[in-house]
Amino acid sequence: MIYQHLSTRENEVISREHSRATLDPLTRLYGYDFGRWKAQHFPEHFWSTSYVGATFSQELVENYYRSSTFIFGDDPGVLRKWLATDEFKMGLLPKELVGSVEIRLNAVSHDRGSFRAYIFGVPKSPGRMQEALDGLFELKAGARVCVRFLTEAKTTEERDEHCAAAITILFPSEHVEKLTAYKVKFVVDEGHVHDLADTMAQDWASVHG
Structure with missing residues (x-):
């Protein structure tokens, strides 16, 4: 239930822009940076292993895919x-x-x-x-x-x-x-x-x- 509450999304739109480069706020240039991309698409703190740990994070992602x-x-x-x-x-x-x-x-x-x-x-x-x-x-x-x-x-x-x-x-x-x-x-x-x-x-x- 916790995973469903946190990571299940009823309508997760995947557009052609989903995986593209993100804007660097300092240089104002677009580039590929995993941390910046993840923060843009999954900004909540519970998506970070620094807060929830590796096991919880993996199970959260698995639920995201399975139930959304x-x-x-x-x-x-x-x-x-x-x-x-x-x-x-x-x-x-x-x-x-x-x-x-x-x-x-x-x-x-x-x-x-x-x-x-x-x-x-x-x-x-x-x-x-x-x-x-x-x-x-x-x-x-x-x-x-x-x-x-x-x-x-x-x-x-x-x-x-x-x-x-x-x-x-x-x-x-x-x-x-x-x-x-x-x-x-x-x-x-x-x-x-x-x-x-x-x-x-x-x-x-x-x-x-």
Whole structure:
């Protein structure tokens, strides 16, 4: 209970900036410094071995990974890199411990640099969205995975069009067996949910049309 109170985070966002250089307050330059990075992301005193000791600190980190829900956007490569990074320098890799992740995919882009894209939005390529799932199968078996697919659709027909264009790329048939090792929930615009927890592989395959 103590570990859960101290280190469990319901919505821990892991962005592409998570592991980047931090600002040195003296030189005003960005650089890599583990102590400064940890103080920025985990400022509370109980994350320091100087206060709680090595054993407590390791168990705190293990609980952080096991009991928190980690949220990722649709930036490619972030999930895979984070899962394989010993960010606490304690010999612990997230992929060996993490039990819950959420990946948020937006099927529409507003940042392509064109006036039309910014004002009206344009569909993202399924390939780009699939890259955000790269590393998913490095999670331990039994992990909970929620993929939130936002289409910004105004009609059912428009939503179906977005999904039909993307779902075979995001969840190709050769990955169906791998997906059954996890508790996967696929949510489309919050109102349409596919849950693999009680679904056989052949039933999920039917989603592919």
